[in-house]
Amino acid sequence: METKEIVRGMASKAREAAFELRRVSTARKNAMLLEMAAALEAAKPEIDAANQRDLAAAKASGLAPAMVDRLTLTDGRFRAMVEGVRSVASLPDPVGEIIWTRQRDSGITIRKTREPFGVVAVVFESRPNVFVDTAALCLKTGNAIILRGGKEAIETNTALYRAVKHVTGEAVQFVEIADHAAVTELVRAVGLVDVAIPRGGERLIRAMCEAALVPVLKHYKGVCHLYVDDRADLGMALSILDNAKVQRPSACNAVECLLVHEKIAPLFLPMVRAWAADRKVVLHESDQDWEREFLALEMNVGVVGDFRAAVAHINRHGSHHSDAIVTNDGERAAEFLRDVDSACVYHNASTRFTDGAEFGMGAEIGISTDKLHARGPMGLEELTTYKYTVTGEGTVRE
Amino acid sequence: METKEIVRGMASKAREAAFELRRVSTARKNAMLLEMAAALEAAKPEIDAANQRDLAAAKASGLAPAMVDRLTLTDGRFRAMVEGVRSVASLPDPVGEIIWTRQRDSGITIRKTREPFGVVAVVFESRPNVFVDTAALCLKTGNAIILRGGKEAIETNTALYRAVKHVTGEAVQFVEIADHAAVTELVRAVGLVDVAIPRGGERLIRAMCEAALVPVLKHYKGVCHLYVDDRADLGMALSILDNAKVQRPSACNAVECLLVHEKIAPLFLPMVRAWAADRKVVLHESDQDWEREFLALEMNVGVVGDFRAAVAHINRHGSHHSDAIVTNDGERAAEFLRDVDSACVYHNASTRFTDGAEFGMGAEIGISTDKLHARGPMGLEELTTYKYTVTGEGTVRE
Numbered sequence: 001m002e003t004k005e006i007v008r009g010m011a012s013k014a015r016e017a018a019f020e021l022r023r024v025s026t027a028r029k030n031a032m033l034l035e036m037a038a039a040l041e042a043a044k045p046e047i048d049a050a051n052q053r054d055l056a057a058a059k060a061s062g063l064a065p066a067m068v069d070r071l072t073l074t075d076g077r078f079r080a081m082v083e084g085v086r087s088v089a090s091l092p093d094p095v096g097e098i099i100w101t102r103q104r105d106s107g108i109t110i111r112k113t114r115e116p117f118g119v120v121a122v123v124f125e126s127r128p129n130v131f132v133d134t135a136a137l138c139l140k141t142g143n144a145i146i147l148r149g150g151k152e153a154i155e156t157n158t159a160l161y162r163a164v165k166h167v168t169g170e171a172v173q174f175v176e177i178a179d180h181a182a183v184t185e186l187v188r189a190v191g192l193v194d195v196a197i198p199r200g201g202e203r204l205i206r207a208m209c210e211a212a213l214v215p216v217l218k219h220y221k222g223v224c225h226l227y228v229d230d231r232a233d234l235g236m237a238l239s240i241l242d243n244a245k246v247q248r249p250s251a252c253n254a255v256e257c258l259l260v261h262e263k264i265a266p267l268f269l270p271m272v273r274a275w276a277a278d279r280k281v282v283l284h285e286s287d288q289d290w291e292r293e294f295l296a297l298e299m300n301v302g303v304v305g306d307f308r309a310a311v312a313h314i315n316r317h318g319s320h321h322s323d324a325i326v327t328n329d330g331e332r333a334a335e336f337l338r339d340v341d342s343a344c345v346y347h348n349a350s351t352r353f354t355d356g357a358e359f360g361m362g363a364e365i366g367i368s369t370d371k372l373h374a375r376g377p378m379g380l381e382e383l384t385t386y387k388y389t390v391t392g393e394g395t396v397r398e
Numbered sequence: 399m400e401t402k403e404i405v406r407g408m409a410s411k412a413r414e415a416a417f418e419l420r421r422v423s424t425a426r427k428n429a430m431l432l433e434m435a436a437a438l439e440a441a442k443p444e445i446d447a448a449n450q451r452d453l454a455a456a457k458a459s460g461l462a463p464a465m466v467d468r469l470t471l472t473d474g475r476f477r478a479m480v481e482g483v484r485s486v487a488s489l490p491d492p493v494g495e496i497i498w499t500r501q502r503d504s505g506i507t508i509r510k511t512r513e514p515f516g517v518v519a520v521v522f523e524s525r526p527n528v529f530v531d532t533a534a535l536c537l538k539t540g541n542a543i544i545l546r547g548g549k550e551a552i553e554t555n556t557a558l559y560r561a562v563k564h565v566t567g568e569a570v571q572f573v574e575i576a577d578h579a580a581v582t583e584l585v586r587a588v589g590l591v592d593v594a595i596p597r598g599g600e601r602l603i604r605a606m607c608e609a610a611l612v613p614v615l616k617h618y619k620g621v622c623h624l625y626v627d628d629r630a631d632l633g634m635a636l637s638i639l640d641n642a643k644v645q646r647p648s649a650c651n652a653v654e655c656l657l658v659h660e661k662i663a664p665l666f667l668p669m670v671r672a673w674a675a676d677r678k679v680v681l682h683e684s685d686q687d688w689e690r691e692f693l694a695l696e697m698n699v700g701v702v703g704d705f706r707a708a709v710a711h712i713n714r715h716g717s718h719h720s721d722a723i724v725t726n727d728g729e730r731a732a733e734f735l736r737d738v739d740s741a742c743v744y745h746n747a748s749t750r751f752t753d754g755a756e757f758g759m760g761a762e763i764g765i766s767t768d769k770l771h772a773r774g775p776m777g778l779e780e781l782t783t784y785k786y787t788v789t790g791e792g793t794v795r796e
Contacts, residue, residue, distance in 0.1 A: 077400075247795060326792075372770060
């Protein structure tokens with residue numbers, strides 16, 4: 001069979017499953033999630049063995065150590081993955097929630113309610129936990145999911161799929177085709193796939209957006225900024241800088257660029273250099289590539305004339321993800337927060353808080369740097385659409 | 399200059415203007431809208447003359463009468479257009495509205511607020527009022543707008559643009575390039591255009607989606623259904639059918655297909671035929687093309703075994719726009735409303751209510767048949783995104 005036929009066949013099955021899933025109670029969906037967690041635990045030996053096969057192949061083919069690390073399903077990661085499924089079961093179900101009700105003079109009553117999208121396609125790279133995390137979030141929100149993982153994780157993903165498919169039925173579809181054409185078919189399946197979510201690097205995202213006819217929810221880059229104003233508490237600024245850069249440099253909400261007001265630069269930059277030496281952070285103070293996402297103990301440093309120049313710099317070079325100001329001037333902070341065009345803007349706090357759990361969403365399927373539908377951390381609510389239900393008594397329009 | 403350079407230059411100006419517009423108060427935006435209305439009235443002679451030139455060219459080139467009608471800016475339409483701008487000024491401004499506030503145990507306070515998208519690109523066909531309607535809605539929501547109209551309306555659109563540009567400045571950009579490449583450049587201007595909205599026929603929409611890299615909010619088709627259950631009040635069913643089909647057959651929320659439960663078909667279909675004869679509605683009772691949008695006094699009629707077959711038919715052949723059930727059985731109605739996967743689902747009411755004003759939104763920029771971001775009528779709120787503002791006191795993540 002052709003890739004197109006296979007992918008469309010899976011999407012059709014997913015669409016049918018989504019229709020059935022809309023009729024399933026919250027209690028039943030939660031029970032399915034707990035069964036899924038138990039099934040994963042029961043299949044741990046097979047999943048581990050499969051992961052070892054992927055790792056052996058990855059090492060033989062000379063995959064970069066960072067990629068090998070992402071691919072590795074350690075015992076700790078396995079436990080966290082299974083616990084993640086259980087915690088999704090314990091979250092409130094957004095489906096069916098009434099957003100508002102209106103009675104109109106025309107005689108109709110309108111209810112706006114949250115509804116599942118229907119079919120979500122997730123294309124991911126080497127981390128096999130994404131398979132389980134996203135499947136759980138989709139099931140909880142009544143969405144069928146079509147998963148397509150990286151070819152380097154094919155054994156692990158297949159084992160995960162085998163472990164859960166007797167619980168999830170057709171609501172979880174797994175694309176085993178290595179050919180990239182499968183991704184193209186997925187994102188062009190208008191009417192069968194409601195939204196596509198890439199979970200991977202910039203190259204994957206760009207390729208998906210280029211081919212897509214269905215809407216894509218995406219996270220491009222996290223080029224986050226910390227601007228230290230001349231009216232800042234420099235001790236606070238250094239503490240935030242340390243947290244935002246060092247705590248987890250590989251995270252998308254880590255800062256990649258420090259901007260310093262020129263008035264305090266002579267005082268603050270030596271403090272920053274001492275901190276960097278202590279923390280082994282490489283500073284780029286000249287020839288900066290302002291749009292670079294380091295994801296490592298490395299960052300750009302720039303001096304700006306005032307806070308407006310900082311805003312302009314961030315809007316121009318940032319990735320509209322998370323950007324912070326440290327200042328004791330409330331008016332400047334308010335202007336910064338209003339004018340910086342990013343999903344999350346911070347005053348006297350670390351950008352590291354951009355995270356579904358930290359925002360009280362319970363779980364996240366990713367962080368959107370888009371503005372349509374979802375911006376910033378995407379939790380269960382962001383995996384839903386809405387519908388208007390209109391009731392009358394034979395009511396017609398005048 | 400190349401089309402690409404021109405379009406990107408305009409988009410850059412729009413981006414700058416959007417930045418400034420975010421800083422403008424609601425009172426000032428409303429004043430701009432009133433000035434815009436007055437400027438249009440003052441320029442009526444020039445706009446009328448321009449419309450006459452377009453109409454003469456259209457007739458000379460043999461444009462279809464329906465298209466010529468859409469192109470015509472009658473005195474009544476002109477007045478309605480200007481009043482539309484004034485009514486947008488009187489609506490509440492969604493920008494800056496606080497959606498929620500959360501205090502987290504970590505020490506941060508999070509506020510989720512409504513924000514403008516930034517730059518909206520609207521590509522429309524022959525109706526010149528779309529120029530003014532969409533510009534007003536975008537200005538109100540703090541969005542800059544890039545407008546590209548049909549070449550048959552170029553004189554009218556240019557006159558409208560000349561009339562308002564001294565009020566709107568760079569916040570309204572008008573693409574005069576007839577070449578379709580201008581549309582392609584617009585929808586590929588990632589980082590400059592935040593969302594593209596087609597206002598026109600299926601061909602335009604498909605071409606835009608095919609080329610797009612920026613998100614598109616769209617309305618494909620209105621293939622709306624009326625299902626009459628065997629437990630329906632047939633008088634009510636006929637009254638709703640009459641309203642939904644005859645009141646304004648060219649509207650996207652008019653029904654195109656009547657589905658009748660087989661048990662009452664022998665009784666109800668003769669009533670429908672008599673009604674159709676009286677109202678000059680052409681019925682297709684065999685060889686139906688179920689996915690056809692007539693937009694005229696013409697419709698498909700089908701008989702179904704039960705209400706579940708009706709749901710399946712609608713989900714398969716409909717356009718996920720507006721679909722209705724007429725029944726006195728509350729349980730069936732509830733199932734129908736839950737299971738029909740459409741933006742608006744009706745019980746004992748006419749599909750003609752799918753409309754921004756009827757839903758209490760005050761105005762609409764269109765009706766979305768998509769599920770992402772906006773579904774159903776799109777008002778001012780749907781022209782906004784949101785942002786998270788996080789404040790702390792030197793707060794860092796544990």
